[in-house]
Amino acid sequence: MKDFLIQLLGREGVLDAPSEMGAYREDYSEAAPSEPSLVAFVTTPEQIQQIVRQAGQRKLTITPRVAGTNVGGLALAAQGGVILDFTRMNRIHEVNDSDMYAVIEPGVTQQQMKDCLKQRGGSLTLGYSLAPPHTSILANALLGGLTNRSLKYGDQSQWISGLEVVLADGSLARTGSWALEGVSPYGQVPFPALTGLFVGWAGTTGIVSKMAFQLWPQHKFNQRLFILTYSAHGTFEAVRRLVRREFCDDLGGLSWPSAKMMLGVKHPHPEPSPGEPTFILYADLTADIEEEMSLKVRMLNDVLHSVRKEGEQIEEPIDIKTLLKVNPAMSPFADFPTDLEFLTNHGGGGLSWVGTYGPLSRFEQGIAAGTEIMVRHGFAPMIVTRPMRGGHYAVLRFVETYDKANAAEVERVKSVNTELLAKCTELGFAMYKTPSWAWEILRPKLDPGMLKLMRGVKDLLDPQGTLNPGKMGI
Secondary structure (H helix, E strand, O other), X not given: OHHHHHXXXXXXXXXXXXXXXXXXXXXXXXXXXXXXXXXXEOOOHHHHHHHHHHHHHHOOOEEEEOOOOOOOOOOOOOOOOEEEEOOOOOOEEEEEOOOOEEEEOOOOEHHHHHHXXXXXXXXEEOOOOOOOOOOEHHHHHHOOOOOOOHHHHOOHHHHEEEEEEEOOOOOEEEOOHHHOOOOOOOOOOOOOOHHHHOOOOOOOOOEXXXXXXXOEEOOOEEEEEEEEEOOHHHHHHHHXXXXXXXXXXXXXXXXXXXXXXXXXXXXXXXXXXXXXOOEEEEEXXXXXXXXXXXXXXXXXXXXXXXXXXXXXXXXXOEEHHHHHHHOHHHHHHOOOOOOOHHHHOOOOEEEEEEEEEEOHHHHHHHHXXXXXXXXXXXXXOEEEEEEEHHHOEEEEEEEEEEEOOOHHHHHHHHHHHHHHHHHHHHOOOEEOOOOHHHHHHHHHHOOHHHHHHHHHHHHHHOOOOOEOOOOOOO
C-alpha cells in the first residue's frame, strides 16, 4: 500500500515512519491510542476513490481525519489502518450569494470560510462551533455538531443541502437536489433524504468529498450580552421564555466553573463558594436598523424582569465591549470562531465530555444530577448549554480537563463519563458525536428495529468493513 500511495500522491503526500505519526495516534480524550500504518494526504475525490478501491482489495481499513480536535477517538484508525488526512483538500468551490449556499471540501476551516465571506462583502455568514478556528466545517456538520446559529437553525447537519460521497466500492454519489444534472444544491428535497446515510455515521458508511450547505444573512448590527444568574431554575426559566419570543440569534450558557477557568483559574474547586453565580448566559442579538436593536434589548430585559419578579436573582445584561474593559480574559467570547485555550492548553493535555441533546423542560434535573456526579468524582462541574432549533431541543454537555499522563485520572474520567451518560440517558437526553465506548452502553437501550436497520445499512454500504470500523458499536 505504501508504494501505491507514494505513486499516487507523491512522497510528500505519505507518512509512514512511526516518528512522523505521533499526532495521529491519539486525540484529547481518554480513548486508547492506536497505531496507523500510513497517513495519506489526499487532495481530490479521484485520489480517495483509488485509495478506497485499493484498501478494499488489500483488506485494509480507512479512517478520515481533518483537524483531529474531535474527542472520543472517532478519528483514530483501527490498529494498522490507513488515515486519510484532508487538511490539504480545502477548496471552496462555490459561494452563491443569491441562493445563500456554499460548496466546500472537508479541509475547509471555520476561519477560512469566515475570511472568504468577508472578502466577498460580508452579506452572508455561517455558524461557528465553540472549537478552534482550524476546525473543519464539514466534519462538524456530519457529526451533528452545534454552532452559535443553532438556536435559529438547529445543529449543523440540518444545514446540509447535499453531499458528494465516495462509497466503499470506490464509486461516487451525490445526494439532495444536486443529484439532478444541472440543478444547484439548494436543498435535500424533493428526493429521498439519502444524505442521512452519511450524517451521524462517523465516516463508517462513506467518505464525503464535498458538501453543499446553507449560509445565513449577516446583519448590520450585532450585540453580545452576558447575564449572571444564581440558580439553574432561574437560568433556564429565562431561556425557555426567551426562545418563545424568537428574537435572539443565539443563547448560550456556561456554568460558573467554566467561566472561572476562562478567567485563569486552572482548577476550580468542585463546590461553589458562597455568593458565586451559577451560570453565565450570553445572548446574541442582530438587527439592520438601530430601532430594531433597541427593541430587542428591551424585549430581553422584559423577559429577565419577569423572572426576577418570581424571586430569581438575575443580573442586568452586560455588553461584551464593557465586559472586556473590566476583564480582558473574556476576549475568547468577543468573536467566533474562537480558540478556548483554557480547555485545550491547560497543561495536562486531556479533554473529554459527555455532550447530549434533549428537552429544555428537564434541564434543571439534568444539571442537578450531572453536577452531583462530577463533584462526587472530584471534577468541577463544567457545563455548556444551548437551546437548539427554536427551543425544540437543547445541548447539555459536561466537560472534564485532566492530565493524560496520569493513569488514575484517565480512569477517573472514564468512570465519571460512564455515570454521566447513564444518568443523562435515564433523564431523556441522547449523546451526540457518540464515541465507541458510549455506543457499547447505549446499544442495549436502542430500539431493536433501529439497531437492525443500522446494521443493515452498514452491511449494505460497507460490506467488507473498510470504512472507519468499530466506531458505531454495531
